[in-house]
Amino acid sequence: MNVGVPKEIKSDEYRVALTPAGALELTSRGHSVLVEQGAGEGSAFADADYEAVGARIGSVDDVWGESELVLKVKEPLAEEYGRLREGHVLFTYLHLAASEELTQALIASGAACVAYETVETDDRALPLLAPMSEIAGRLAAQAGATFLEKPLGGRGLLLGGVPGVAPGEVVVIGGGMVGYNAAVIALGLGAEVTILERSIDRMRHLEEVLGPRVTLLMSSSLQIQESVAEADVVVGAVLIPGALAPKLISREMVAGMKEGSVIADVAIDQGGCVETSKPTTHSEPVFVVDGVIHYCVANMPGAVPITSTKALTNATLPYVEAIAGRGLRDAIASDPALARGVNVIEGKITYEAVAEAHGLDYTPLEDVLRLSPV
Numbered sequence: 001m002n003v004g005v006p007k008e009i010k011s012d013e014y015r016v017a018l019t020p021a022g023a024l025e026l027t028s029r030g031h032s033v034l035v036e037q038g039a040g041e042g043s044a045f046a047d048a049d050y051e052a053v054g055a056r057i058g059s060v061d062d063v064w065g066e067s068e069l070v071l072k073v074k075e076p077l078a079e080e081y082g083r084l085r086e087g088h089v090l091f092t093y094l095h096l097a098a099s100e101e102l103t104q105a106l107i108a109s110g111a112a113c114v115a116y117e118t119v120e121t122d123d124r125a126l127p128l129l130a131p132m133s134e135i136a137g138r139l140a141a142q143a144g145a146t147f148l149e150k151p152l153g154g155r156g157l158l159l160g161g162v163p164g165v166a167p168g169e170v171v172v173i174g175g176g177m178v179g180y181n182a183a184v185i186a187l188g189l190g191a192e193v194t195i196l197e198r199s200i201d202r203m204r205h206l207e208e209v210l211g212p213r214v215t216l217l218m219s220s221s222l223q224i225q226e227s228v229a230e231a232d233v234v235v236g237a238v239l240i241p242g243a244l245a246p247k248l249i250s251r252e253m254v255a256g257m258k259e260g261s262v263i264a265d266v267a268i269d270q271g272g273c274v275e276t277s278k279p280t281t282h283s284e285p286v287f288v289v290d291g292v293i294h295y296c297v298a299n300m301p302g303a304v305p306i307t308s309t310k311a312l313t314n315a316t317l318p319y320v321e322a323i324a325g326r327g328l329r330d331a332i333a334s335d336p337a338l339a340r341g342v343n344v345i346e347g348k349i350t351y352e353a354v355a356e357a358h359g360l361d362y363t364p365l366e367d368v369l370r371l372s373p374v
């Protein structure tokens with residue numbers, strides 16, 4: 001199959017959808033890989049690194065024009081809509097429920113559009129979202145430690161303390177992928193860590209893997225209020241799949257926090273779990289409300305593209321190999337997780353939540369595939 005990798009054009013996006021290591025896996029199986037000139041630069045991969053493993057370097061027109069399978073990181077932007085056509089399989093993060101304009105553009109293109117974020121295994125895991133949550137969780141603990149420093153506006157506290165001086169208190173709300181990873185790094189820095197969770201099973205698992213150094217508490221409004229008042233760093237890491245994040249920390253709770261403490265609201269991409277949160281960017285990552293520093297960067301993994309690109313390719317490559325090796329139709333027939341990733345195909349929306357979000361028609365994937373010529 002002809003596999004193409006365009007350069008990402010979204011601002012502040014330095015990731016690329018395929019590493020040279022991933023390209024080698026594809027070229028060694030006989031696929032043709034065409035990478036846009038400079039596509040890997042932001043992740044420290046030179047064009048020559050791709051050429052060394054048998055990939056070709058080309059212009060943006062070559063990549064979109066020649067490819068059957070187009071690998072991206074972020075959703076296509078308006079200037080890319082016209083490049084999509086029937087016969088393309090587009091594999092990338094899409095987040096279609098957030099944009100009717102993009103959804104309509106994909107419908108009009110006739111391309112098969114598979115979203116990383118809705119690839120879902122039978123046990124409801126999201127294997128192509130998880131690596132970014134791991135990274136964001138780890139970064140959240142680092143951001144908390146950094147913005148506690150006095151010159152950056154924080155309390156002026158070393159999170160790990162020193163012998164004879166108590167460490168800082170980190171409160172993580174939501175003990176899923178982000179929360180677990182934030183806790184691991186905060187523990188590593190020497191902080192006191194408390195995780196508030198709603199699922200008892202999840203807390204049992206966290207106790208097994210994290211041991212007695214972390215305090216696990218049932219999440220309730222009262223507990224959240226008490227815990228955040230004691231915290232030096234709060235990490236917001238809840239997720240209710242498919243829904244906006246619940247506002248678990250009210251404005252009054254923020255006002256009751258210590259002066260110079262830090263909230264890292266990682267759930268900001270789902271609207272945030274703190275009433276006072278609003279999205280920020282890497283160039284201006286924080287703002288202050290009632291003396292509390294708010295770190296609310298919506299694309300945290302973008303700060304560490306070398307790590308994020310490798311972690312993303314590690315997760316996507318098995319699916320890329322399946323699509324390239326067997327064709328999309330065969331690949332989705334044998335893997336329901338990948339089938340759940342198909343959002344738009346042959347001009348039809350095949351992901352119910354996306355159709356619902358925009359009041360558009362939903363067609364089950366099986367119906368589209370049954371109708372089209374084999």
Ligand SMILES: NC(=O)c1ccc[n+]([C@@H]2O[C@H](COP(=O)([O-])OP(=O)(O)OC[C@H]3O[C@@H](n4cnc5c(N)ncnc54)[C@H](O)[C@@H]3O)[C@@H](O)[C@H]2O)c1
Nearest residue numbers: 133136174176177178197198219238239267270298299300
């Ligand atoms: N800002 C970024 O760059 C970035 C990057 C990756 C993920 N995220 C976001 O981080 C959030 C967490 O993602 P995740 O992968 O860890 O999800 P996850 O599903 O692995 O974990 C969410 C956890 O929240 C818990 N939870 C739900 N309601 C709760 C409540 N009321 N109190 C306490 N816990 C509760 C769930 O039981 C679950 O364990 C999501 O909103 C995700 O979109 C943001």
